Amino acid sequence: MGHNSRCAEATRPGCRCTGCGGAQHGWQGTFTIAAEPTGRRAREFADDREKDWQNKPKSLTVAQAAVGCALADIVGWLHREKALLEGAQEVTRPFDRRKDDPERGRLLREIENRLGPDRTKMFQGWAVDVHFWCELLAQAAHALESLRRVYRHGLQAVDVLLARARETAERLVLQVVDEHLGQPPGLGRQEVQTVIRLATGSLFETLPLAVRGALGADAIFEFIWPVRVLAVVMCKDPSKHEAVCQYCLDPICVFTRAKVRTEVRDRLLENLKREWLPLTAELSQQ
Template sequence: MKHPVICERAKGHYCGCSACGGAQHGWTNALLLARDPSPVARQEARDRSDTAWAATRPPVGRRKPSKDRKAAATDSATVDIVDWLSENPDTIDRIQEIGDILAGPVIQELDNRFGGSNPREARRQLTNHFWCDLLVAVAEAIEKFSKAMDRIPEYMTTVILQSRKAEGRGVLLDALVGLAVRTAWEPIKRMIHTVGIEELQRGCRILAVLICPAPENHQAVQDGALLPLAKEGLLETSRERLEQVFPADWVQRLREGLGEA
């Protein structure tokens, strides 16, 4: 299927692309920006996120931050990640490799098994934060089972299903999730021996943020990707913005990780 460029360059916080099922949402263009030797486009993205943040106002009293303010905060974090990638080209290649696995063999296997006569409709079901769920589960599973790799696919499947249930996401068949996990895991597992666990985890976490249509509405990405990345790749401005829009327990964990508790 021909993939629309508008999905790859998406600036909004929604994905309904039935061509890729969300597997190419945002991240391909983010990597293009990171690879660009000129900083102009990256600075334009930062200016947009700063302008969006300035256009919002802090909540009054016990009101929660507005959705626009939360979106602007996560956009700021994404810009920081892209800037960090521009200075770490090896990680860009790693993320490209992981992303190509999702957008290639994984989506093809799901089409073959679940696409039926209307693969676009089947793919549309995956746009509701499925890929970022999968990537966060990979990063978590690698850390938990680094010495028991054969248990990882089962664990990842459980994590994804539990996370989606807890956040009220659309229900997906256990078999679909299991097939996606197994198809993604085999080539990703081989990467461990060439790049190491830490680098692979970092790549999955970054891709989870880049591919997620709305990190401000996805707790698994906030906890499993943004939190660890905030400790090493985000500027102070973005961390402060996230602290203003994310729950107090998230802020506490961040500050503990930074040694500010």
């Protein structure tokens, strides 16, 4: 099935879009809701997710309804912090094919050039199935976070940091593919590695756009948040995706600026795997 507005504007779990492989899932709609200046649409979105929780439709699991409530808080956060929304939109650049801007969607075009249309389609069918694109974002956030811990010990140049983040993310994603996701039908490991390399390259290229100028290396780590937010919004079902929970949803839940409500954290802890939300679990015990 080709990518369409039902995928781009999805607000409930599930995606079978082989057109985008899940890379354009959900965020267009979510960011439009968050960007509405009065906050009316963000509040409506939150009300709908609360209704899903209070009076759960059969099509949702309790865990999915709980994640919906967290998404409502994330939409609220995107609405309050314009810089976060802009940052998250910046991170979508490699995946976005809507605009005529030649930079937008370059990654997807490069993949098509390398794999050809048929194998790209097979790759994207596999990608949506195994959560490939949200996994990639989650691992990128994880790579940046590990780097941030090391970075405290000394100053480093921006491009050195970015090159290391990229290498780390690439290695992590390849490891997940080898150990958990398996190969897409009709494609070899080498080709998967090529896609991963192109993708991490594009993703980390979007970072300097935001930090270019006099901001310095610390600004790179500010970028962890838009990457995390995009991973949670893009993921067709975070309740079933360990890396998105652990590296993105969990830190967001305990981040003061995100203002995720206590009751939402409790709903998540009661209905998702607790070990996927270690920081949230720790906070609830204090």
